[in-house]
Every structure is written in structure tokens, then in C-alpha cells.
Amino acid sequence: MSEASFTLFQNTVVGIEVILYACCLTAFFCPYMAGRKRGHPADIIKMLTVFASYSIIYFFNMAVSMGALVSMFSVIVLLTLTAKYLGMERESALFMGVVFFCIRNLSSLAVASVNFYTGRHLVKGEEGVERVLRNAALNFCLVELLQLVLFSALMYMVARQLRKCRMGLHIRELCYLLLTPVTGILFVNILFRILIVTAGELSIQLYEQYPVLIGIVPVAAALFYAGILVTIISYQKMMGLQEEKERYFVEQQQVHAIQERMAEVDQFYDGIRRMKHEMKNHLTNIKGLLESGDYGGMGQYISRMDESMDAFEFSIKTGNAVTDVIVNDRQKAAEKQGIRFRSEFTYPESERYDAYDIGIIVNNLLQNALEACGKMRQGGRYIFISSRQRRKFFLIEVRNPFEGEIIMDADTNLPISTKEEEPFGRQGSMHGIGLSNVKREAEKYMGDVDIRVKKNEFSVTVMLQERRQV
Template sequence: MDALISLVYTIIDSVCVCLFLDAFASHRWRNHRFLVGVIVQTILMYASIEFSVIALNRNQIVKILLILLSCFIVARTLYENISGRFLLFLIVVEYLLTYSLSFAVGMLANSVCGMDAQTFQADKALSLIYGISYYSAELFIIALFRKMMLQRMGNRPRSDAQHSQLILYFLFPCASFVMLVILLYVTSGHNIEEFVSAGCCILIFISNVAVLFLLERMEYAASEREQLLMLNQQIQLQSKNMTSASELYSAQRKKVHDFRAHLNILNQLMKNQEYSAAEEYLEKITEQQTDRLFLVNTHHPILDALFNTKAAEATQKKISIDFEVNDLSNLPFDVSDMVVLLSNLLDNAIEACQQYDKGDKAIHVMAVAQQDFFISVRNTSEPVVIISGSIPTTKPEPQMHGFGLANIRLIL
């Protein structure tokens, strides 16, 4: 049991070293290799502690030197953009800070329990409570220090709301620390006054209220983040449509230019009565014209550009697409909303057809304005799973995708 507890404490110490160094240096790797390095550092630190106990009769100086050396060797491998001297200095500083914190918490525990250090350490229960108190405080302080340093280096301004919320973040760990101190006091055989118990109850109540408030703020922040991602997707979508429309326009201009040249040549051949040559030339340019010409005409220039762009994209991906439209020039809807709505529908249809590999792929689009505006997009697709009225995205990093249908619902 003692060995397991010692291993847990060593893991926390190793994590705290890495959190402290994160505030001053950048990771050499950002994948599983960094985690492997942290595990190696933990093993070396634990081996140093056990070696000092077994072979060196608990020689504290050698144990400290071995721990510092193992941390330096591993950290030199895990971190970059930092000199070796400065890295060693940071590791020594971190060890001194955590050692000082350990000594302060130990003295406080001895004073609360009214015992000397040897009597306190001999009590297993008190030692365990002390360990939980100290290592919780160490992890919290180092993590908070890392966060503050990263924000400061990133030059990110803090709002007044964030400063006030920082007090709420402190409430729960402070309440936990107070309760652990009282637990130490009671465990050592002392009695506490009723007003202390009442104060603890009030502190716990306030801490829980703070936690509920912070959870509500987290939910609100998550909702805002989702809206920002949706807006970002709309911007990217409109940018993509503008680029595609520009490319389609350039290609159309090239075709018009070539068409005029072909007409001039055919005109000269006909004037010279070279009918066989004209016929042969016409067959040749007909063979070269392999692209299907889309002329979706709704009398709405933006929707025409969108429909023709998506039609060209679908054709390039070997998807058959046809349109059933009428005059849409008098639509009363916002143009940007229409672009986002139809772009998401057509993009989803094209993507679904690409994933289908069992036969012909087809998309049928209907956009008809009469007394009402009717939109329909039907496409070939694999069977889809509907969960709670929604189709979950199958793309990697789903938290960054799956906003297309949400945008459609929002506009409708």
C-alpha cells in the first residue's frame, strides 16, 4: 500500500514539473510521444526515490540530486526553444517551490493536530490526509500558475467578468482545504466549536453555489462557441462559393472566346465553299467539347451562379444533377440566408453521393416560387442514422463539424 501511495505522489510530482515547464518552453511533440516521455520521467523519479531508500539509507541529498537529474534529462528531450542552463534552473526552482510548500503544509498540519513531526508521520491516517491536502494544493497552484503565465505571454486581455470568476474558481479548492484541515484537527482527537461547524456548512454551501454558477457560465460559453463555429462555417461557405463562381465565370469567358474563334473559322470555310472541311472541323470541336454546359436560369444572378457552380462541381465528381426551377427574381428572402441554405443542402447532397458506391449517383433540385417558395433536394445516399431528429456527422473531430443542418434549421 505504501508503495502504491508513493507511486501516486510521484506521478503528481512529475505532472507538476511538466505543467511548470509548459509556462516557459514549448513541447517538442504534441502527440503520444510526449506522454511517453512523462511516463519515463515518472519512472525515473520513482526509481530515484526507491534507490535512495534501499541502497543509500534514505540519503536525502543524493535522492534530490537523482530526481533533479532525471527530470533534466527527460525535460531536455521533451521541450524545445529553451537553453539547457535555463531548463535546469527552472527544474531546481520548481523543486524548491514544491518542497517549501510541502514543508509549510506539514508545519500547518502539525500545528493543527498539536503533534511533533515524528508522531504525526507515525499516524497512517493523518499522513494520508496530509498527502491528499498537500498534493491537491501543489497540483492546483502549479496548474493555476501555468494558466496565468500562458495568458500573460499570449497578451490576452482579461475582462472584469473573468477577474470576478477567478474568485469563484478559488472557492471550491479553498473550501476543500479548510475541510481537510478540520478533518486533521478532529482526527487527532480535538473537538471543534459549533460556530466552526456552522462556518464550514456556510462555506460548503457558497462553494456549491459558485460551482453551479460556473457550470452555467461554461454552458453559455459552449453555446457561444457553437454559434461562432456556425458563423465561421457560413463565412467559409460563402468564400468558397465566391471562389467557385469566379472560376466558373473565367471558364465561361474562355469558352465564349473560343466559341467566337470557332465561328470565325467555320464562317471562312463556308464562304470558301469548303463544306467538307467545315464539316470535319465541326465534328472535331464537337468531340473536344466533353463538358456538359449548365445554364440554370432563375433570373436571380446570385442563385444562378450558385446553382451552376454546384452543378459543375457535381459533374466533375461524376454525379448526375438536374434542376427544376422557375423565375426566382422576386424572392423576398435575404440573399446571404439563401446562399447558406442552398449551399448546405447541395454540399450535403454531393457529399452523400460521393460516399455511395453501389450504382449511379444522382441529385434532383427543385426550387419553385409560386404562392409559396418550395425547395427540394433529393439525392442518392447510403442509409443514414437519425438520432433525436438529427443526423450526426461522420467526419473526424465532430465538435468542429456537423453545423450544416443546424444552419439550415436556423434559417428556416
């Protein structure tokens, strides 16, 4: 192999490497880019944007040799600036870009020891420039392949960890998460500059003077990688605890609201009891109006009594005071908005269900249905709630129409809230937390939540199973 052929071969391998790394970067960003459906033209354009951001800059670097750090910085800045178009927050794009390049640098550092060892054995003892260049090309190809395989494995583990828990990044959290990967990038670049020292025509490798570095350098790279994973995992645990606290707070708020509403209902029932005691007085008044011939006054008096009685009467009776309050309140709210409301809900006969657990489920489902119908500009708006009991199982179903499109979260199988969202898709609204609370309540009863979308109708079915008595 001639020197020209070796240079051509080396440039070809580097070009292929640029394309492969651009594909890896696109695959890393793809799950976090907001879009419609996989394969939709708009999503394909977004993926091509990420791919082009990397490949164009690095091919340009091959032509003008502007430096690895400059290329890396350019790609990260470009991805951060186009984050809004990609459907991501800038903090998220910045974090993911830094993590990507840090792992690439660490994988390169980890195989540097292999490169030194294999390079010496493949080239050592060879005679002739062509054979030396041929073996050097073989070593270069094997090292680059090993680095790519190692990088892919490390990226897969990080991407898998990131998908376990959605994160909301603010400036303080971003600085905390970037500390380790930024330090790793700087450490790798500094170390690469001192591993090979050139003095005139003489090139000295630090590995030759300190052979122990052959083992220490990969260990240092592994420790930096472990630091990145530990930082992500610890932050996710903190976020998980925070989300659990928020869900618990929302649940307690709902229980407190139901309890306050129940207190109001008790006051209404007290009013009914008082009215029964006063019925003799009412009958005396009606009799007096009748005897005086004031039939008009008697009619008005009876009408006022009917209105007073209606105020203490529920139009929908579910068989339980808690669900009576919730369903009737949501019916009145729907009627005010011109939404048809129909209920075939009956509280389960079994005593192994907690009324407030059922109340939280019904309250969240009906509230979400009201919000969906409230956003509709045209078409028939309706809410239908029903229930059925089959032996030890109790099913609650709510159906309502909607406008727009629903994007399902691949991890939770729940819809992603269409309200303003925080970075990494974290749901910052009560709407998003509401369905999570429904699922949480269902899990108390070894149940599940089934969501179906058919044309423009959204249907949620909650299955509960009787809890065993302790």
C-alpha cells in the first residue's frame, strides 16, 4: 500500500465514521423530539436536521481541519439553537449533546491503550513501507471499529437510563448534570495532547515512558462514564420523589375538596330535615291561603317550596354519597357549558372498595372529559360515564369526544398533556397528573387503566379488583 492509498483509505474510514456517528446522534435525539407519528414527513425532516448538523460540520472539519473541540462545540450550539424546531427544550438539547460527545471522547480514550498495544505489534518487525502502511491501515480500521462498538454500547445504556424517568431541566439542575460530562470532555482532550509529545522530528509516547498508563487510562474513562450514570440516576430518583410528592399532594387536595363538599351536602340534608319539621307550618300556611281564596298566592307558595326541595335533591343517584356529590357536580358543570351529560354509574355493592378512592378516579376522569369537551370548537359535545360489576371486578368507563390529536407516552401508556409542558416532556399540569393518579388508584386494587381512541372519541376504562380483607 502506497502512502497516497493509505491517506485515501484513512479519509474514507473517517468519512464513514462521521456518517455512523451522525446516525447515532439522530437515534439518541429521536425519542425526545415532539412529533406526530413515526414516519411522518415533519418528523423525518427533524431527524435529517440532527443528522445534517453533525455530518456537515464534521465533513467541513475534515476539509479545513478546524479542530475537534471547535467541531464539537459547533454541533452542540447548532442543536441547542434548533431545539425549539425539534420540539425540545434548549436545556435538554444542550445536555444531550454534551453527554453524546463526552461518551464519544471517553470511548476514544478507552481504546487508546488498545491502539498503542496493537499498533506496536502489527507494525513492529515489518520491513518495507508498503507492508508497514498496510498493517497501520488494518490497525486503524480495527481500532475505529472497536471504538464505534464500545461507543454504541455505552450510548445504549445511557439512553435506556434516560428513558426510565422523564426529567425536567432548569438552569440549576442543568449545571449539576453537566458538571461530570464537561469535566470528562476537558480531561480527555488534555490527556490526548500529552499522550504523544513531538520534539522536532522525534515523537515520544507517554505510554512508552509510563506503561502503567495502558491500564490506568481506560479505568479513568470508565470512572468518568460511571460518574455520568450515577449523576443521571441520582437526579432521576430525586425527580421521582418530587413527582410522587406532587401526586400525593394533588390526591390529598382532591380528598380534602370531596370532604368539604360532603360537609356541604350534610348541611343540605340538615336543611331537608328541618323542612320536614316545618312541614306542618307550611301546610297551615297553604290551608290559610286556600280558605282565603288566594289561589295565586297558594300556587306561588307551593312553587317556592318545590324550588327549595330541588336544591336538596340530586338528579343522579349512584348509591354512594361521595360519588353522588362528584357526578352531580360534574353534571352541573357540563350543563353550564352546554355539554350533554349522561350517567349509568352505580357504586359497587362490595364493601371492599374505599369511597374516596372511587371518588378520586371518577373525579379525575370527568374533569379530564370536561376539559377535552371545553376545548372543542364545533361538533356534538357529550360525556358518558358508566360502570359495571362482574364478580370481583368493577369497571368504570368514561367516553367523550375531542379535537386535535393525542400522543401516547411509550413508557406510561398515558396521553401526553397538550398543555404547556416542561423539558423532557415532563407534565407540569394537573391534567397530566390526573390520569397518573387514576392509574395509581387502580394499582391499589390490582387493576389497570385502558385508553382507547376511536376516530374522535376518547374512552378510558378503569378496572378494579376487590381488595382482600385484612
